Amino acid sequence: MGRVTERRRILRIRDGVVGHRADTLVAEEPLEIRLNGRPLAITMRTPGDDFALATGFLVSEGVLAAADEVASVVYCAGATDEGVNTYNVVDVRLAPGVPVPDITLERNVYTTSSCGLCGKASLDAVRTATRLPITDHRSPTLTPELLSSLPDRLRGAQAVFDRTGGLHAAALFDADGELLDAREDVGRHNAVDKLVGRALRDGRLPLAGNILMVSGRASFELAQKAVMAGIPVLAAVSAPSSLAVDLAVETGLTLVGFLRGNAMNVYAGEDRIALAARQAH
Numbered sequence: 001m002g003r004v005t006e007r008r009r010i011l012r013i014r015d016g017v018v019g020h021r022a023d024t025l026v027a028e029e030p031l032e033i034r035l036n037g038r039p040l041a042i043t044m045r046t047p048g049d050d051f052a053l054a055t056g057f058l059v060s061e062g063v064l065a066a067a068d069e070v071a072s073v074v075y076c077a078g079a080t081d082e083g084v085n086t087y088n089v090v091d092v093r094l095a096p097g098v099p100v101p102d103i104t105l106e107r108n109v110y111t112t113s114s115c116g117l118c119g120k121a122s123l124d125a126v127r128t129a130t131r132l133p134i135t136d137h138r139s140p141t142l143t144p145e146l147l148s149s150l151p152d153r154l155r156g157a158q159a160v161f162d163r164t165g166g167l168h169a170a171a172l173f174d175a176d177g178e179l180l181d182a183r184e185d186v187g188r189h190n191a192v193d194k195l196v197g198r199a200l201r202d203g204r205l206p207l208a209g210n211i212l213m214v215s216g217r218a219s220f221e222l223a224q225k226a227v228m229a230g231i232p233v234l235a236a237v238s239a240p241s242s243l244a245v246d247l248a249v250e251t252g253l254t255l256v257g258f259l260r261g262n263a264m265n266v267y268a269g270e271d272r273i274a275l276a277a278r279q280a281h
Contacts, residue, residue, distance in 0.1 A: 032089045035092055035094070045186060053194050053197055059200055065132055069094060070201075071096070150259065216238050
């Protein structure tokens with residue numbers, strides 16, 4: 001849609017030199033996700049891949065698990081009082097026979113680009129039972145060397161970040177470390193939803209043989225999104241939260257944090273890491 005970035009005039013000061021110039025900023029706009037015509041969630045996102053974002057979000061909510069469960073995804077026309085289509089409201093219609101969740105005030109969610117699903121009424125509401133459980137079947141066994149190569153490959157796929165410096169990224173890799181898909185967004189949770197939504201629409205769920213690599217930290221929400229998509233490995237360049245580690249242990253997710261250079265911490269699922277020799281504790 002050409003709204004991924006915007007230009008703004010700024011005052012720039014560098015080494016005592018002062019001047020005005022145009023700067024490129026990452027765009028951030030609200031997206032309202034509706035389910036069968038009823039409002040479900042609002043997220044602050046970078047426009048683009050909105051249909052994938054909406055369907056990926058519904059995978060993480062346990063509503064969708066296969067492409068044939070979606071009847072249609074459309075932008076809602078007349079989204080303003082003037083009848084203008086803002087392209088900021090998406091309606092997902094479920095296929096006949098697919099259960100529609102109870103959309104109550106407890107489930108209605110406002111998400112921001114920084115905190116994701118922080119508006120959930122309780123932690124129990126976030127711990128949605130996955131329909132695509134992680135199993136050993138097709139789960140990769142990975143070497144530290146392969147994992148160490150992923151951050152640079154993720155960084156190399158961040159085209160918009162190079163222009164703005166203001167985007168998070170998420171990427172899917174196969175067990176050989178080959179990049180399958182990468183998405184950028186002002187919110188890291190949105191970047192993951194865009195990946196998962198594209199995989200859903202392509203009929204590739206569960207993502208049992210894949211690795212999810214994210215910029216930044218590994219929050220509980222990102223771990224949950226990996227689990228809900230059947231992804232067995234989540235790697236992050238920064239720290240995980242304690243709840244993310246707890247969820248990884250409970251579900252069999254391999255969780256790798258502080259993945260930088262040839263160093264990393266494996267917080268859960270170390271059986272998927274192939275080591276030449278184990279060192280004493």
